[in-house]
Amino acid sequence: MTAPAPRWDNEFAHPALFYRGTAEYIAGTVTFVRAGLTAGEPVALAVPGLNLRLILTELGTDAERVRLLDMTRAGRNPGRIIPNVLRAFADAHPCRRVRIVGEHLWTGRTAKEYPACAHHETLISVALAGRPVTLLCPYDADRVGPRTLAEAEANHPRVIDASGERPSTGFGPERLVAAVNRLWGPPAGPGFTFDATNQALAGQFACDHAGRLGLSGDHSELKLIVGELVARSLVHGAGTGALRIWAERGYLVCEVRHSGQISDPLTDRPLADPRRPDGRGLLLVNHLSDLVEQRPCPQGTATRVYLKLPSTDEPLKEPAPAAPRARPPAPPAGPTPLPWQTYEALHAAERFGRYLPQDATADAARPIVASTERRPAEPVLEALTAVEALARVVDRWRARLVRLARTRGAPWTDIGQSLGVSKQAAHERYGRARSRPARRPGQVGPLPPPVQGI
Known part of the structure; x- marks a missing residue:
């Protein structure tokens, strides 16, 4: 295998590496890394932890000059890779050409994450256009299917394999953009329509139903996610929007729709730019969630956030303590939605x-005096x-x-x-209320059951 030819202009180089087996993987990535170090370029490795150890063993002392990132953490949500890995490293060296190995597909990826990874590859060419960056994207040809390899050829102008470097036979990322932006079907699950008068209730609504759907914890991250999406909808969606929440294939899905239109393809992958009032909001959403997707819809724009639900097949980390006495089986965990x-x-x-x-506080510290003014x-x-x-x-x-x-x-x-x-x-307080005498005429009876939902 050969490393891509060095390019010292401002053209963005984006080759794909198709490898079969550990030997081809090490040969392709290590050759790429050492070529960058020899040229004096800053080099970053953003690959899964197991592959990271393989490359470090082969590099030896050269690894001390490489920025190391475990992609299973830094890129768990594909929406984090462009702002937090690629552009962050390029921006850290503004006057130099940089070289990055970015492996965003591995065996631990779920089927839901694969389309998002393909979309991520398409957006890389937009995010790094005109930047002095050489990005090598490895693909395990023995594990990924032919469709994934075809999408990789469509997203990369050049391909490196065991026979060397060649032009891609199917390069055309615009075709993948159209496929990714296809409309979703109508959402399922309970809904909540919000505006500026009741936006504070959207987070509570989502948390109540998330517990019923199986999301564990205190739901503080979900409340932050919903708060940021609702705030953006009020700004870009004419002051109103719709929130829905449901469970789908092991994920809790939270969708927010508003009447605004998508104009920037990188709008769901922003940098933390202090000059943008809403940039940190979406960056926060990507940090807190497992997956974020944004597409056009008949109403305008729909944003879906996915949070992984705990698996019932996973063993407990610690054995549960024995109960002191036998009790009836407990119902499924999760709070009941409030009326x-x-x-x-x-x-x-x-x-x-x-x-x-x-x-x-002010009235308590000030003596009361007669005044002709009446405060509302x-x-x-x-x-x-x-x-x-x-x-x-x-x-x-x-x-x-x-x-x-x-x-x-x-x-x-x-x-x-x-x-x-x-x-x-x-x-x-509560035990004797059940044994009270019969009510006298005119007394009020028990309250009816509360109205559930919104």
């Missing part, structure tokens, strides 16, 4: 609650009403959850611990 009244109360508190602490009390009263409504909803849900825990065998000791009170206090 719509809770979202409305949270919305009102979000809008007007910020008015309270500032004024309350309506926002404060509305916030007070919202907080009181939210407190009533929380009280009702707390009582329901206590009853549910008791029906599933939870002792009063555990219930009191969850509530932060003693066993006696929990039983005093």
